Amino acid sequence: MEDQIKEPQELNEEQQAPVEILDREQKNARQRFIKQIRKAFVIFDPENRGAVPVEEIRFIVHTLELSPTEAQLNEFIQSICEDEMIEIQYEKLEASLLPILEQGKWPKASEELLLQAFKTIETTLNQMQADAEEDDEIEQKDEGGDAESRSSTASTNVRGPSMKKSKPAPPLTGYLSVEKLTELMTMHGEPFKQTELEDFLKNVPSEDGIVEYSKLATLLANE
Template identity: 25%
Template sequence: MADKYTAENILTDTQKRISNAFDVFDHENNKTVDVREIGTIIRSLGCFPSEAELHDIIAELEEEEPTGFVCYEKFLPAMTKILLERKFRPIKEDLLLQAFEVLDQQKKGHLEPGELSRYLTQEGEPFTQEEMDEMLSAAVDPDKNVIFYKDFVSMMTYDDTR
């Protein structure tokens, strides 16, 4: 019986977290949110899908005739499943640090903003200019005008204690 009680508590707590996150963006209090807010809601819940995965999730959540809004009744079961299956977990800090170290071929302990920008806008799933600007504003050391990636990795990794 204790296992069932624990499972029920986990489900209830998970659904409360989802509801609270959804409500922050339900500006009209009508149990709908703008489809453009779905990625932010999902990331606030500790899940970090790629843009392609996010588009797939949104496609599942939207009505047959897209309205630009997602209703809570569709979002709750989909997001509950994602959280309980622990999908789209954040990358571990040590793996992210290794990625930066690969880019730092001279082993300087930092990257130049232009250098990181080239990697992130021309390789893999490219960042938009807006995303790049936002990242650099947080990553670049204002005194040295470089990215001390060990500090940046610590700042941007998610504490997954839930």
């Protein structure tokens, strides 16, 4: 007896409903992501040319509230930009960013992670300040001391920085100055553009130029 090829059974209405809903949700999500990419792109394409300089890609990624590591971002840019390429077309960038958004890659940092980062920043700044104050104290002693004290200090310096005991940093306060935040955002890592910096600082909850960074972490995590 010849094997009979069974025709695939059609889905009944109850089976079709979930499939159709899922398909519709996926299409809606894709359209939403495309709108987000377009909205971020036009910020850096005010003349509506459909292309932006390659160096703007990282700012578009951050505008989409994606949080890749520096290595991930550099790898992404290299993967979509050919050698000596100075501009990227919208269509190519959309096609490259869409899967990242759909797959939920490079999610925003959590509130807990942001808070820990701010604590690390304050700890580092406090230790730098403590070390600077200690250096000033040593310098003042050198200037005001006698030859014996200067000789003793010079002997201590010969032992090198590895032998130096750092002055303990003050305890964490939970606060950073707006001035210090501005310095960090413009002088370290990938610097913010002036317009980005102004937009960011407008939303920073501060009082008398001081930021309670737990509130800032909450704000950034829930934007």
